Amino acid sequence: MKVVLPDATELELPDGATGLDAARAIGPKLAEQAVLLRSNGSVQDLRDPLEGGQQIQIITTRDTDDPDALYVLRHSAAHLLAEAVRRLYPGVKIAIGPPIENGFYYDFEFPEPIREEELEKVEAEIARELKEGREWSREEVDAEQAKRIFSEQGENYKVELVDTADGPITLYTQGDFTDLCRGPHLQNSKPIKALKLTSLAGAYWRGDEHNKQLTRIYGTAFYSQEDLDRHLERLEEARKRDHRRLGRDLDLFHLSEHAPGSPFWHPKGMVIWNALEDLRRQENLKRGYDEVKTPLLYDIETYITSGHYDNYKENMFFVDTGGEERMALKPMNCPGHMLLFGSELRSYRDLPIRYAESSTLHRNEPGGTLHGLFRVRHITQDDAHVFVTEDQIQDEIDGMIDFVTFLYNQFGVVARAELSTRPENRLGTDEQWDRAEAALEAALERHGMDYVISPGEGTFYGPKIDLHMTDVLGRSWQMGTIQLDYQMPMQFGLTYMGADNREHHPVVIHRALLGSLERFIGVLIEHYGGAFPFWLAPVQVRIIPVGETHRAAAAEIARGLREAGFRVDVDERDETVGKRIREGELEKIPKVIVYGDRESAESLSVRDRGGEQYQTGLVDLVRELATLRP
RNA sequence: GCCGGAGUAGCUCAGCUGGUAGAGCAACUGCCUUGUAAGCAGUAGGCCGUCGGUUCGAGUCCGACCUCCGGCUCCA
CATH class of the missing domain: 3.10.20.30 (Beta-grasp domain)
Incomplete structure (x- = not known):
């Protein structure tokens, strides 16, 4: 052949x-x-x-950066880990051990819980294996044979995997360790030049929290020590962009144990918050949304009607009002907007009705899930609920995709779109679902957006488009969402009078485009590494008078710039110019003006973030800065 | 919520097998009068996360809780 x-x-x-x-x-x-x-x-x-x-x-082995080459290396490394663990911990059961982005893991059921410091011991055992050298051999067997082998070893997880496997069963053996595995694997362990176990974590068998929790050991491996070092350096660099660290260093916000999951926004963070709010408000008005404000607290009855009481209770905060009645803080705006829609008689001529609101939501997120600004309990969505007739769905979704694209373009951030379609358990007719899914997909297509389809991942009331972004450590977070809903208007008995002089239920589209302001700002901080573009920067211009005698003139320049609408401060501390410039640089201020004997309003000495310098007059500077606004 | 790790000055961190807490930066004061990424000196600052236990004695050992960090599950 x-x-x-x-x-x-x-x-x-x-x-x-x-x-x-x-x-x-x-x-x-x-x-x-x-x-x-x-x-x-x-x-x-x-x-x-x-x-x-x-x-x-x-x-x-020379293709050291090839993702597939790293994948196979790490897959084999995972097998070395399993071999080592099995030798060190008699009675351990092995589950699965795949390579992942940047490394690998292996899940085990240990007879006794293990501690992180024991990883060193495991690492040493792997080093010993590497020194001895391992060769992988591959063998194809039938399911019965495989099950016999693994049940003899008491490896019930492997038996379960064989039961659910499709296609031929392959076994890989290195030394005296045989594992069920699809492969591929290295020929031998020689190419594994650097291996490091990184952490220990719990992980549910098959990712289901109802199953037993196994112990997962994470690690990574490379074709050379230099590659590993570079990887660790990159992680270190990434940590410098972490929004939690920058949030404190740049004095944007802080979190307190007195209010877990609820950020305290400092004046500088508030500048960014307000810039987003301004953008959101301005664009909403341009695009036909009406801003509303609905209550934070509702009686339980409302949540029973909306379905939140049955489906979302665990995540809600209930308030004892002192009497019989209990109330709850809203976790979402939809119930309020339903009540608002239902407060008047509506005609088809009124639709679409677009209610926008970005008031505070509270969700009692489980303790272990809170994470900086990315996972909070105090949530502020750029939310809206749009009530439409079925005929209006297509245009409306279209407008929303256009809107969200516009918004993300303002920041140069890119999201991954995901279309979630009808789940097993759902309300509504198949015809409704056909139309709803087609409307969402058509809008994505028309805007040329890349998207993946998640079959069956829609909500029980309708399909949705979600937008996801990745943080500095590679974790994915959901940002915007557009959800079609046929059900809630019915639960609230909402109707409009149609052209046919009959009552109809409107369809509602729930939508948040930035998602939550908290999360979006978290993404922005990391996206820019704290070096915000001029229009977002909390302090846009800093003026440094060289000596005491220059303070009055510096204040005058500052006044001029503030009058022109810029955010300016003056650093007249009794510190050297060098030190004050350094601090301006560390605070990532876009423009620093040094003002001394050589300067005047006609000739200012401007330093860009990064060190570039130029001379210009105040009038020209104002003109230049004005072009940096969106 | 679950698994593992950690909480010491505003921040970053030292503090050995138990003997009453330390550095750098920041802050404050003084000197210097500053020219494009850190001038010099001094002063002050801590219920060692909280509660309980062991001990003559706990930052250090044990337990519970709280919060944070890395995962898992869940989510904007």
Whole structure:
């Protein structure tokens, strides 16, 4: 048979030859360095037989940055971890151990809980394995055989995996350790030049909290020590952009144990908050939304009607009013907006009705989930509920996608869109779902947005589009959401009078575009690394008078800039110019003006963030700064 | 909520096997009169997260709780 190499030449091989055979045919060095085979974009184990006509590419230990090469390396590293743990902890059961972005993990059920300091011991055992060297062999077996092997070893998790596996069952063996595994794996452990166990965590078997919680050991591995060092450096750099750290360093906000999950916004953080609010308000008005304000506290009856009492109680804060009655803080704006819509007779001529509101929501998020500004209990969404007829859905969704694209473009942030479709348990007719899903998808298509479909992940009341962004440590957070809802208007008995002189239920679209202001600001802080663009910067211009005698003139310049609408402060502390410049730089202020004997209002000395300097007059500076506003 | 880790000055962190707490930066005071990323000196600052226990004695050992950090689950 013949296979095709990357340079389009053909290689003649005997039938049944493997990737490794192909590598040997090309050269012994290549065979030695080979780690896996890529064929038409998918990866394949070197020990797999090839098919005639197949396009092949041999990936080697020199492809140290190739994601697939790292993947296979880390997958094999995970097996070394499992072998080590099994040797050190008799009675341990092994579950699964895949490679992940930036590393790998393996889940175990330990007979006795283990502590983080024991990882060193495990690491030492792996080092010993690496020193001895391990070779992987691959074997294909049938399900019965595999189950027998693993039940003899008492590995019930593996037995369960075999039961749910599809396709051929493969086993990989290194030394005296055999694992159920799809592969691919390295030929041997030589390419693993750097390996580090990073953390210990609990993880539910099959990701289901009703199942037993296993112990997960995380680690990472590289083709060289330098690569590992670089990776650790990158992590360190990422931590410097962490919004929690920058929030304190730049004096934007703080969190207190007296109000867990509820940020205290400092004056400088409030500047950014208000800039977002201004943008939101201005655009909402342009796009036909009406701003409303509805109560924070409602009686339980309201939440029973909305379904929150049955479905969301665990996450709500209840308030004892002193008498019989209990009330609850709103976790969402929808019940209020339903009551508002229902407070008057509505005509089809009134629709769409677009209620926008960004008041405070409270959600009692579980303690272990709180996280800086990304997961809070005090939530402020740029929320809106739009009441439409079915015919208006398409245009309305379209407008929302346009809106959200506009907003994200203001900051140069990119979100990943996800379309969640009808779940098993749902309300409404299939025809309604067909139309609703089609409307969402058409809007995404029309705007040329990349999106993935999550089948069955819609809410029980309708499909939705969610927008996700990633933080500085690679964690994904949901930002904006657009949800179609046929049900809540019915629960609240909302109607409008149609052109046919009959009552109809409106459809409601729940939508938050930035998502929560808290989370969005968290993303912005990390996105800019604290160096906000001029229009968002809490302090836009700082003036540093060189000496005491320059303070009056500096104050005068500051007054002029403030009158022109800029945020200016003057650092007239009795510190050296060098020190004050350094601090301005650390505070990431976009423009620093040094004012001394050589300067005048006609000739100012301006320093850009980063160190670039130029001379300009006050009038020209005002003109320049005005162009930096959106 | 679950698993692991951590809470010492405003911030970053030292504090050994138990013997009454320390540095740098910040703050304050004085000197210097400052020119594009840290001038010099001094002073002050701590219920060692909270509560309980062991001990002659606890920052240090044990327990509970609170908060934070890394995961899991859940979510904007």
